[in-house]
Amino acid sequence: AQSVAQPEDQVNVAEGNPLTVKCTYSVSGNPYLFWYVQYPNRGLQFLLKYITGDNLVKGSYGFEAEFNKSQTSFHLKKPSALVSDSALYFCAVSSGSARQLTFGSGTQLTVLP
């Protein structure tokens, strides 16, 4: 069975500071990893994905994520946070043989002005 853990329900960061939203996963086989963002009263929007290749993946809105196989992690990062980045962030994983994504429980990011 595959699973995703987002250990922090809430992350607060000051505007202009770097941000990190943590994600660890468990999957048999090669992982396919995704980050999605959800703004209030909206559906989820795709940010970035790791399938294979470079461990550092760049995505939308200046976000990036680092795949670490030994630590089974895929943390989301941004060098300089904006107030508009405040939203709910979901990590998701799938394996090559799995038929669906498994989502984490979400992390509420609040960027303080």
Place this chain on the structure above:
Amino acid sequence: EADIYQTPRYLVIGTGKKITLECSQTMGHDKMYWYQQDPGMELHLIHYSYGVNSTEKGDLSSESTVSRIRTEHFPLTLESARPSHTSQYLCASSETLSGTRKNSPLHFGNGTRLTVT
């Protein structure tokens, strides 16, 4: 910007009523999904479809049913709504990437927020 549409956006309905939540996508995606999400909480897959006339139940047991008669349309029906069905319902779609067995990232609709009184 959305290529996947859900209607209605908000619905308040009394117990015992039959309701259908609509979901349509214009991208020609073969796969479609329904997720249930309580506000600010994780997503739970309740139904999915890999193509026309193909539907399966997801991880979370649900009293709802779905149908997939056309590629672009994936409605969800509750025969008799109950207060426990109050939640947000998110529809999503994806496609199989050419030459692989992998799926594209999910495209989500904006959701239907259902309240059953």
